[in-house]
Amino acid sequence: MRKLDQAGQQDLTSCTVDAHPPKRILIGKVGLDGHDRGAKFLIRALRDAGYEVIYTGIRRTPEQIVQTAIDEDVDVIGLSLLSGAHNQLFARVAELLKEEGVEDVVLLAGGTIPEKDVPYLEALGFRHVFTPGAPVSEILSALQQELSSRE
Amino acid sequence: MNELVNKLRQGNRRALARAMSSVGATGHAESSLEVCLRESTGQVPWWGFTGPPGVGKSTLLDALLVHLREHGRRVGVVAVDPTSTRSDGALLGDRVRMMRHAVDDGVFIRSLATHGHHGGLSDATLHCARLLELAGYDPVLIETVGVGQNEVEIRSVADLCVVVLGPGYGDDIQLVKAGLLEIADVVAVNKCDLPEAQRLVNEVRQEFAAAARDIEVVAIEAKSGNGVPELLQRLFELDRARRTETAEASRGRRRTLGEIRRRTEFSCRQALGRAMTGPEVEQWITKLNRGECSLATVISRLAALALAELQQEADDG
Numbered sequence: 001m002r003k004l005d006q007a008g009q010q011d012l013t014s015c016t017v018d019a020h021p022p023k024r025i026l027i028g029k030v031g032l033d034g035h036d037r038g039a040k041f042l043i044r045a046l047r048d049a050g051y052e053v054i055y056t057g058i059r060r061t062p063e064q065i066v067q068t069a070i071d072e073d074v075d076v077i078g079l080s081l082l083s084g085a086h087n088q089l090f091a092r093v094a095e096l097l098k099e100e101g102v103e104d105v106v107l108l109a110g111g112t113i114p115e116k117d118v119p120y121l122e123a124l125g126f127r128h129v130f131t132p133g134a135p136v137s138e139i140l141s142a143l144q145q146e147l148s149s150r151e
Numbered sequence: 152m153n154e155l156v157n158k159l160r161q162g163n164r165r166a167l168a169r170a171m172s173s174v175g176a177t178g179h180a181e182s183s184l185e186v187c188l189r190e191s192t193g194q195v196p197w198w199g200f201t202g203p204p205g206v207g208k209s210t211l212l213d214a215l216l217v218h219l220r221e222h223g224r225r226v227g228v229v230a231v232d233p234t235s236t237r238s239d240g241a242l243l244g245d246r247v248r249m250m251r252h253a254v255d256d257g258v259f260i261r262s263l264a265t266h267g268h269h270g271g272l273s274d275a276t277l278h279c280a281r282l283l284e285l286a287g288y289d290p291v292l293i294e295t296v297g298v299g300q301n302e303v304e305i306r307s308v309a310d311l312c313v314v315v316l317g318p319g320y321g322d323d324i325q326l327v328k329a330g331l332l333e334i335a336d337v338v339a340v341n342k343c344d345l346p347e348a349q350r351l352v353n354e355v356r357q358e359f360a361a362a363a364r365d366i367e368v369v370a371i372e373a374k375s376g377n378g379v380p381e382l383l384q385r386l387f388e389l390d391r392a393r394r395t396e397t398a399e400a401s402r403g404r405r406r407t408l409g410e411i412r413r414r415t416e417f418s419c420r421q422a423l424g425r426a427m428t429g430p431e432v433e434q435w436i437t438k439l440n441r442g443e444c445s446l447a448t449v450i451s452r453l454a455a456l457a458l459a460e461l462q463q464e465a466d467d468g
């Protein structure tokens with residue numbers, strides 16, 4: 001997004017601010033699952049794509065995730081889970097968001113999630129579910145689309 | 152507006168979080184909220200934490216939060232991390248160290264990115280800190296990005312500056328040269344569980360002795376919490392001295408001066424940036440290369456262009 005000019009102009013032009021500040025996205029890991037390679041891979045890809053990323057670290061409660069998302073006023077919440085406990089934990093996050101009256105945040109899910117659980121997660125409000133091997137380009141363009149459809 | 156301020160004062164976290172997003176970092180005409188914030192804040196001292204990358208600033212804040220909560224304080228935190236040099240994105244990683252406070256009603260943490268601002272702080276920092284103050288958080292803690300050389304802007308924003316150092320940063324002496332110690336009200340030498348730390352404590356103490364400055368150097372281990380209560384006691388002492396009426400008056404002045412400086416610099420840079428990419432530049436290059444004018448002429452013309460644009464903006468606003 002930012003122009004990287006030659007000839008030493010970068011310092012000046014880099015101060016020209018976009019009319020739209022970067023979107024903020026929270027990447028969260030709930031429950032006891034310690035698989036964080038996917039989440040860490042993702043936060044770097046998101047940063048490089050121009051997002052401001054808040055990572056919660058592993059082993060968080062749904063309450064911590066939701067309160068953090070509210071305090072940081074994020075546009076997107078992405079949850080990553082590889083342990084198999086996604087149905088329960090993601091449902092709890094969705095429930096808490098509803099209780100708090102948070103309705104305008106894009107919800108994404110990812111990890112080892114069997115095909116048969118996808119409709120359930122979608123019904124909870126998760127807009128996309130990504131499974132192992134999902135190309136970054138696909139994740140980024142889906143995210144972009146979600147965000148621009150909400151402008 | 153009044154409604155928003157009422158909500159903030161009643162401790163509505165969502166309202167606070169939303170208000171933080173509304174800062175006019177673009178240099179546009181300021182909102183009535185910004186005006187109101189300037190008027191109604193200034194009583195609460197802000198504590199700044201700065202030091203090299205990875206020295207343990209966030210871990211220290213996490214430990215301090217525990218003790219401040221025990222003292223019954225409601226604490227606000229603004230934590231700044233760098234915007235990537237390759238994209239407009241950022242990894243806001245300070246909060247990871249403070250997650251145990253995420254669901255504490257008496258703690259509000261906000262992560263910010265620098266957004267191409269090179270002073271170690273973000274333009275939104277002041278805005279967020281003021282909002283926290285308005286919402287009744289006291290004290291407000293500000294963590295800067297890991298500083299390298301002359302990024303000592305925190306001094307103009309914070310009332311109390313904690314410089315955090317640690318062993319294993321070979322360039323500590325360079326930090327001393329670059330003025331990091333000059334801005335310190337207290338120095339916390341972190342990671343004192345590591346062997347080289349005591350040497351660093353001694354070195355920094357000698358540095359202050361040589362400069363005849365009475366600055367306390369506290370040895371801490373942020374991770375285990377050792378030494379943190381002692382550091383906090385010192386901070387409380389310094390904080391008390393900053394709650395007098397004269398301190399309050401000079402605080403208001405200093406914050407506003409800092410704000411004027413940052414915003415002015417920012418707007419000038421932007422306007423200049425546009426002037427530099429305007430159509431006239433090519434002509435100036437040609438003329439300069441042919442020896443038809445002096446560099447001073449070009450500088451004054453471009454500056455005049457930028458100035459005219461700023462004036463136009465102000466008239467429109």
Ligand code: B12
Pocket residue numbers: 032033034035036037038039041042077078079080081082083084108109110111112130131132133134135136139
């Ligand atoms: C590496 C690995 C480990 C490493 C983890 C290292 C680490 N720090 O992450 C180690 C060896 C420690 C480990 C341990 C265990 N593992 Co393991 N592990 C794996 C393995 C082989 C690969 C996971 C990985 O890192 N993939 C690479 C990343 C980049 O991919 P990813 O996380 O899937 O992310 C991609 C997508 O899913 C998506 N995505 C993921 N999250 C999100 C979030 C959002 C918002 C979005 C948009 C996209 C998205 O985007 C990414 C890019 O495509 C998987 C098998 C597999 N093929 O998935 C098993 C697997 C996950 N592990 C498994 C198990 C059982 C365990 C253990 C319990 C084993 C044991 N008995 O000790 C422990 C538990 C550890 C713990 N504390 O939780 C099982 C889980 C079974 C289940 N779901 O029912 C799996 C599926 C293996 C299997 N087939 O049995 N494991």
Ligand SMILES: Nc1nc2c(ncn2[C@@H]2O[C@H](COP(=O)(O)OP(=O)(O)OP(=O)(O)O)[C@@H](O)[C@H]2O)c(=O)[nH]1
Pocket residue numbers: 203204205206207208209210211245248296297341342343344345371372373374375
């Ligand atoms: N050995 C030791 N390590 C510590 C201590 N305190 C913090 N650390 C570690 O230092 C690393 C950096 O800690 P942070 O708190 O993130 O440091 P920071 O100064 O906030 O880093 P930036 O914000 O990125 O500049 C982490 O791995 C911490 O666990 C300590 O007292 N001793």
Ligand SMILES: [Mg+2]
Pocket residue numbers: 208209210244245294
């Ligand atoms: Mg930090």
